[in-house]
Amino acid sequence: MNDRPNVVIDVAGLTKTYASGELQVQALRGLTFSIDRGEYVAIMGPSGSGKSTLMNVLGCLDRATTGTYKLDGIDVSQLDDNQLAEIRLKKLGFVFQGFNLLARTDALRNVTLPLFYAGMPAKERERRALERLTEVGIGERARHKPTELSGGEQQRVAIARALVNDPAVLLADEPTGNLDSKTSSEILALFDRLSAGGRTIIVVTHDEGVAKRSRRILRMLDGVIMSDAPAGAPV
Amino acid sequence: MLAYFVEAFRVLLANRTRSILTVIGLVVGVATIVSVQVAAQGMAGAVSGIFKGTNANTFFIFPKSTQGNSVRAALKLSDLALVQQSVPGVASVIPFTPRQSIVDAGHQRVRLRFGGESDKRFSTAPLAAGRTLDSEDVARAAPVCVISDNALTRLFPNAASPDSVIGTSIYVGSRRYVIVGVLGKTKIDTAALGLDISNDVAIPWTTFYNNYQRGSSFFGISVLADQGADLKTMENRTQALLTQTHGAQYQYFDFGFFAQTINGFFAIVGLIVGAVGAISLVVAGIGIMNIMLVSVTERTREIGIRKAIGARRSQVLLQFFIESLLLSAFGCITGMLLGVGLGAIVDRGFIARISGVTGSIPWLEAIVIAVGFATIVTLVFGTYPAYRAARLDPIEALRYE
Ligand SMILES: Nc1ncnc2c1ncn2[C@@H]1O[C@H](COP(=O)(O)OP(=O)(O)OP(=O)(O)O)[C@@H](O)[C@H]1O
Ligand SMILES: [Mg+2]
Numbered sequence: 056m057n058d059r060p061n062v063v064i065d066v067a068g069l070t071k072t073y074a075s076g077e078l079q080v081q082a083l084r085g086l087t088f089s090i091d092r093g094e095y096v097a098i099m100g101p102s103g104s105g106k107s108t109l110m111n112v113l114g115c116l117d118r119a120t121t122g123t124y125k126l127d128g129i130d131v132s133q134l135d136d137n138q139l140a141e142i143r144l145k146k147l148g149f150v151f152q153g154f155n156l157l158a159r160t161d162a163l164r165n166v167t168l169p170l171f172y173a174g175m176p177a178k179e180r181e182r183r184a185l186e187r188l189t190e191v192g193i194g195e196r197a198r199h200k201p202t203e204l205s206g207g208e209q210q211r212v213a214i215a216r217a218l219v220n221d222p223a224v225l226l227a228d229e230p231t232g233n234l235d236s237k238t239s240s241e242i243l244a245l246f247d248r249l250s251a252g253g254r255t256i257i258v259v260t261h262d263e264g265v266a267k268r269s270r271r272i273l274r275m276l277d278g279v280i281m282s283d284a285p286a287g288a289p290v
Numbered sequence: 291m292l293a294y295f296v297e298a299f300r301v302l303l304a305n306r307t308r309s310i311l312t313v314i315g316l317v318v319g320v321a322t323i324v325s326v327q328v329a330a331q332g333m334a335g336a337v338s339g340i341f342k343g344t345n346a347n348t349f350f351i352f353p354k355s356t357q358g359n360s361v362r363a364a365l366k367l368s369d370l371a372l373v374q375q376s377v378p379g380v381a382s383v384i385p386f387t388p389r390q391s392i393v394d395a396g397h398q399r400v401r402l403r404f405g406g407e408s409d410k411r412f413s414t415a416p417l418a419a420g421r422t423l424d425s426e427d428v429a430r431a432a433p434v435c436v437i438s439d440n441a442l443t444r445l446f447p448n449a450a451s452p453d454s455v456i457g458t459s460i461y462v463g464s465r466r467y468v469i470v471g472v473l474g475k476t477k478i479d480t481a482a483l484g485l486d487i488s489n490d491v492a493i494p495w496t497t498f499y500n501n502y503q504r505g506s507s508f509f510g511i512s513v514l515a516d517q518g519a520d521l522k523t524m525e526n527r528t529q530a531l532l533t534q535t536h537g538a539q540y541q542y543f544d545f546g547f548f549a550q551t552i553n554g555f556f557a558i559v560g561l562i563v564g565a566v567g568a569i570s571l572v573v574a575g576i577g578i579m580n581i582m583l584v585s586v587t588e589r590t591r592e593i594g595i596r597k598a599i600g601a602r603r604s605q606v607l608l609q610f611f612i613e614s615l616l617l618s619a620f621g622c623i624t625g626m627l628l629g630v631g632l633g634a635i636v637d638r639g640f641i642a643r644i645s646g647v648t649g650s651i652p653w654l655e656a657i658v659i660a661v662g663f664a665t666i667v668t669l670v671f672g673t674y675p676a677y678r679a680a681r682l683d684p685i686e687a688l689r690y691e
Binding site for chain 2: 111114116117136137140141142143144145147149151155156157158159160168169171172173177216220
């Protein structure tokens with residue numbers, strides 16, 4: 056590990072098998088790759104190729120069936136539920152296609168939520184949350200509930216929430232899937248800016264335009280990685 | 291920790307209607323139990339108050355009605371002297387004559403409790419005018435009487451004052467009695483409870499005996515004990531003495547016994563209402579559990595979000611647990627205040643009017659009941675939904691629609 060001090064995600068022989076009744080679905084069939092600190096990676100592939108499954112494993116929301124996963128030097132495959140929760144809280148930020156904000160709670164308090172679970176005092180929580188909301192460009196809508204915000208604004212709140220703990224990796228599963236093209240490009244511009252600021256970002260997308268903005272594209276098919284190349288390389 | 295209470299409070303407030311519906315059952319249950327407690331306290335105070343107003347140093351003894359030879363058992367004048375001499379602690383012994391008679395005073399004709407008394411008062415009503423019967427009245431069998439406050443208002447509705455009737459006469463049948471004294475109100479309106487056995491028109495017992503009982507036997511005898519004498523010992527001695535003399539069975543009765551009976555009755559009423567309240571609390575608790583379970587299902591997505599963000603199992607557990615705690619605390623405190631209010635209304639408006647004694651509000655009991663139920667309801671019915679919420683898998687929870 057010392058010979059690769061810049062590696063933040065290191066995956067080897069990762070498989071995931073879903074057992075639904077008699078049927079067994081092999082969603083991931085042995086993935087090996089690593090991602091360096093500060094990289095901006097897009098994961099692409101047809102529907103059902105295992106992108107979300109991989110993101111859930113990388114996001115410590117789910118466990119791989121076999122294989123190892125090291126996040127920021129920690130062997131995550133060995134951890135129990137509580138330790139995984141701790142990793143999600145401290146090292147990861149997750150952005151979903153459907154935003155997943157608490158509906159009856161305003162933007163500011165949605166963003167303070169991770170800090171609440173981290174045990175930070177209320178004043179400090181709100182200060183940091185407001186800072187993040189301002190950073191993603193909706194500081195002035197901090198007191199609005201999700202129902203009073205547009206899809207793009209909701210996704211910005213979700214991004215602010217994902218960043219509020221200053222995570223090692225920002226994971227986004229089809230973050231623009233529910234947005235129109237104009238709003239999408241605004242969100243992508245935000246990702247560009249975050250990447251330029253040194254964030255490690257992994258985005259799942261169907262959109263080649265989205266992928267082009269990243270610097271590296273992982274292409275998946277049927278649970279394996281077909282290609283791993285810098286953006287702009289021939290498909 | 292405080293942050294969890296604030297968070298839980300926000301959630302409950304955001305779902306006001308659901309929260310209020312949840313606690314209604316609990317409010318009703320606790321209010322029932324607490325109000326019964328408050329009223330029972332008032333009742334107990336009232337009962338003891340009633341017997342403070344009557345001379346508690348009195349007992350009555352009479353032949354048992356369930357024996358064959360009633361002639362042998364019959365009490366006679368000689369028994370009075372026997373009891374007076376042989377039983378230590380006796381202040382006065384007179385025939386016990388529960389009786390109602392038509393009493394005339396001018397144009398008024400009223401049916402009143404009429405009986406014989408001795409120089410020692412068997413009741414503790416204060417004197418409003420004139421004097422009480424004295425030993426000379428008894429010795430002379432004088433045609434005099436002392437009337438109660440009730441008799442005064444009914445016989446002399448137009449009397450200016452109690453003093454104005456002193457010296458006037460009333461008639462019972464053809465016999466005339468001169469009023470020498472008028473009694474005032476007892477602090478406790480025993481008549482309203484049907485407990486009053488004191489006389490409205492009292493004449494010296496010797497007069498009563500001469501005019502109405504000569505040659506016949508008495509219903510029973512009343513014994514007034516000296517201050518501080520042990521009533522129970524005297525009752526047993528008197529009973530033994532009469533049994534020995536007549537070879538028959540006697541039974542006795544005093545106010546302490548009466549008070550016990552009444553208190554026992556109220557205790558049973560309290561127990562029954564309390565049991566009903568307890569059942570309603572169980573139902574309320576199940577209601578809370580149900581709502582919390584619905585809430586867990588409804589909020590599956592929310593729980594998924596919280597867990598995805600990094601909430602630990604114990605943190606989700608705590609959050610739901612505190613929500614139940616706040617709900618049941620709110621329900622129990624509201625129920626307690628409502629119960630105390632209701633109990634106080636019953637006590638002040640009804641019990642106190644009869645007894646003249648206002649019970650103090652048993653805040654401590656009320657608080658203990660409320661806190662106790664809040665704790666039990668939360669522990670028993672709040673834990674399971676919280677556990678269910680904490681166990682949810684984050685991915686499945688997020689996928690839930
Ligand atoms: N919980 C599950 N139980 C059983 N099978 C599952 C489960 N989740 C995913 N799968 C299966 O695993 C495979 C990969 O699914 P995944 O959601 O990772 O695909 P995806 O690449 O994200 O597709 P999309 O682009 O449509 O989001 C699919 O065949 C899917 O049916
Ligand atoms: Mg997917």
